[in-house]
Amino acid sequence: MDALINSAFIVCLATLFAMIAGTLAAYGLARFDVKNKNFIAFEVLSIRMLPPMVSVIPLFIIAKQLGIFDTPWLLIAVYMLNGLPFVVWVMRVFIQEIPQSIEEAALIDGCSRFECFWRVTLPLLLPGLA
Numbered sequence: 690m691d692a693l694i695n696s697a698f699i700v701c702l703a704t705l706f707a708m709i710a711g712t713l714a715a716y717g718l719a720r721f722d723v724k725n726k727n728f729i730a731f732e733v734l735s736i737r738m739l740p741p742m743v744s745v746i747p748l749f750i751i752a753k754q755l756g757i758f759d760t761p762w763l764l765i766a767v768y769m770l771n772g773l774p775f776v777v778w779v780m781r782v783f784i785q786e787i788p789q790s791i792e793e794a795a796l797i798d799g800c801s802r803f804e805c806f807w808r809v810t811l812p813l814l815l816p817g818l819a
Contacts, residue, residue: 699761703768708818710769711776716806718777719784720792730781737774783817784810 718726752758795805
C-alpha cells in the first residue's frame, strides 16, 4: 500500500508542476513577441525526441551533488521534465485558439498581464488542462 501512495504522490506532483510550468511557458510563446518563437517551440518539442540514456549520467551527477539521489524529489523532477515539452506544445495550441481581443479587453479594464492570464485565459484553458 505504501508503494501505491508513493507512486500517486510522485505522479500527482510531477503532473501538477509540469502543467503549471508548461502552461506558463506556452502562454509566453503564444502571446508575447519573442524572436524566433516558432523555432523555440520546435526545439521544445525536439527535446521529447532526445533518447533518455543521453541524460542519465548528467542527471545522476547533479542528483548526487544536490543530495536528492534516492528520494522521491528526483523522480518528480525527472517525470516533470519528461512531460514538460508535451504540455508546452499542446497548451500553446489551446492558447492560440483563444482570441487576443478578450485579453486586450481585460488589459484595458485595468488587469495586469498575470491577472489577465489568471482571470480570463486560465478559465478558458480548463478543458485543455483537463
